[in-house]
Amino acid sequence: MKITSIKSHVLRYELEKELGYSQQYYKHRTAHLVEVQTDEGITGWGECFGPGNIALANKFIVEKVIQPLVIGEDPLNKEYIWQKVYNLLRDSGQKGMPIQALSGVDIALWDILGKKTNTPLYQLVGGKCNNEVPVYGYGMMLQKKSVDELIALFKEESKQIKSKNFKAMKMKVGLGPNQDLKLVRAVRDSVGKDFKLMVDANHAYNLKDALYIGKGLDELDIYWFEEPVAPEDYDGYRELKQKISTSIAGGEAEFTKYGWNKLISNKCIDIAQPEVCGLGGITEYLKVAALAQANFIPVINHVWGSAVSIAVNLHLLTAQPDMPGGLFPSKSMLEFDTTEKNIFITDLPNEEFSILDQVKNNNGFASVTDNVGIGINPDEDFIKEFEVNE
Numbered sequence: 001m002k003i004t005s006i007k008s009h010v011l012r013y014e015l016e017k018e019l020g021y022s023q024q025y026y027k028h029r030t031a032h033l034v035e036v037q038t039d040e041g042i043t044g045w046g047e048c049f050g051p052g053n054i055a056l057a058n059k060f061i062v063e064k065v066i067q068p069l070v071i072g073e074d075p076l077n078k079e080y081i082w083q084k085v086y087n088l089l090r091d092s093g094q095k096g097m098p099i100q101a102l103s104g105v106d107i108a109l110w111d112i113l114g115k116k117t118n119t120p121l122y123q124l125v126g127g128k129c130n131n132e133v134p135v136y137g138y139g140m141m142l143q144k145k146s147v148d149e150l151i152a153l154f155k156e157e158s159k160q161i162k163s164k165n166f167k168a169m170k171m172k173v174g175l176g177p178n179q180d181l182k183l184v185r186a187v188r189d190s191v192g193k194d195f196k197l198m199v200d201a202n203h204a205y206n207l208k209d210a211l212y213i214g215k216g217l218d219e220l221d222i223y224w225f226e227e228p229v230a231p232e233d234y235d236g237y238r239e240l241k242q243k244i245s246t247s248i249a250g251g252e253a254e255f256t257k258y259g260w261n262k263l264i265s266n267k268c269i270d271i272a273q274p275e276v277c278g279l280g281g282i283t284e285y286l287k288v289a290a291l292a293q294a295n296f297i298p299v300i301n302h303v304w305g306s307a308v309s310i311a312v313n314l315h316l317l318t319a320q321p322d323m324p325g326g327l328f329p330s331k332s333m334l335e336f337d338t339t340e341k342n343i344f345i346t347d348l349p350n351e352e353f354s355i356l357d358q359v360k361n362n363n364g365f366a367s368v369t370d371n372v373g374i375g376i377n378p379d380e381d382f383i384k385e386f387e388v389n390e
């Protein structure tokens with residue numbers, strides 16, 4: 001089998017209301033799909049992490065930089081293709097956009113392997129460790145409102161997320177240390193003390209402010225404090241982890257086994273959040289997961305993007321063993337977007353694919369199907385409708 005073409009599709013639509021996280025507000029939802037075609041008529045689908053105009057830059061890298069390197073290669077030689085591309089891009093991008101672009105291509109190669117061998121992805125990566133995966137809802141994004149208005153909105157939204165049967169939920173912070181603690185306290189009051197609540201700062205803080213917030217979170221029984229400091233600040237992560245008792249989660253902005261090796265060996269995190277669509281694809285994710293396992297760090301994947309990304313992550317989590325194992329192990333979770341209806345999740349696939357219904361009807365859990373490969377295929381007309389050609 002030979003790769004005959006690699007196409008990249010950037011999809012975009014305007015949200016009804018602007019949403020934000022600690023770094024910026026945004027008005028558009030984007031997704032970046034990668035389509036790898038072969039001479040046997042099998043097409044594989046992947047996805048690249050990278051919102052907004054980053055997706056357009058990544059499209060250029062996928063089509064103009066990576067495609068010429070792998071046209072004519074056998075798509076089943078995933079490791080060879082990964083190493084070849086990484087090696088040739090090494091001088092220009094060991095992290096960031098080239099690796100995000102490579103991720104989407106690599107995922108599509110795994111989809112091709114699944115379709116070629118009639119096997120679902122979870123079986124290709126080790127088989128079923130879990131019949132179902134608990135799902136947590138992320139929402140409570142920032143909005144251009146006063147803190148008091150945000151508090152009222154977050155209280156209401158947290159109740160809604162809980163009523164949809166999610167096992168846990170995650171809120172954004174980044175308004176400044178005192179305002180953040182006010183906001184988290186309000187949400188904690190709203191959801192009750194026994195519900196798992198996580199807080200995501202998207203690397204808004206220096207160590208001193210993160211310590212102040214972290215000590216406040218310790219009092220509020222927060223399940224994890226995500227990306228408290230900049231991803232490059234390994235020392236800050238390590239010191240914070242030593243000084244607060246809330247678990248420190250991070251890694252969505254870390255790339256490849258090389259970056260992850262540093263993050264883990266510097267003892268920066270209690271919970272690893274690898275982003276398979278950004279760190280180098282499934283080939284590299286499996287190595288990162290092995291690194292985490294070797295250091296007894298729980299892996300709770302970072303998930304962002306369309307149904308393609310969610311499907312891939314559900315397979316990976318289905319195949320994830322308990323660490324270290326026991327009668328009542330702490331389970332990983334699937335991260336899921338609960339903000340304004342995300343049509344890149346609900347309306348993109350040809351196949352039946354509703355995580356929300358599963359969560360609602362199955363007490364907060366979702367399961368994979370035995371469809372081959374990643375299990376879903378994007379609807380071509382849907383892609384045409386939302387594709388950006390700039």
Ligand SMILES: [Mg+2]
Nearest residue numbers: 200226227252
């Ligand atoms: Mg995050």
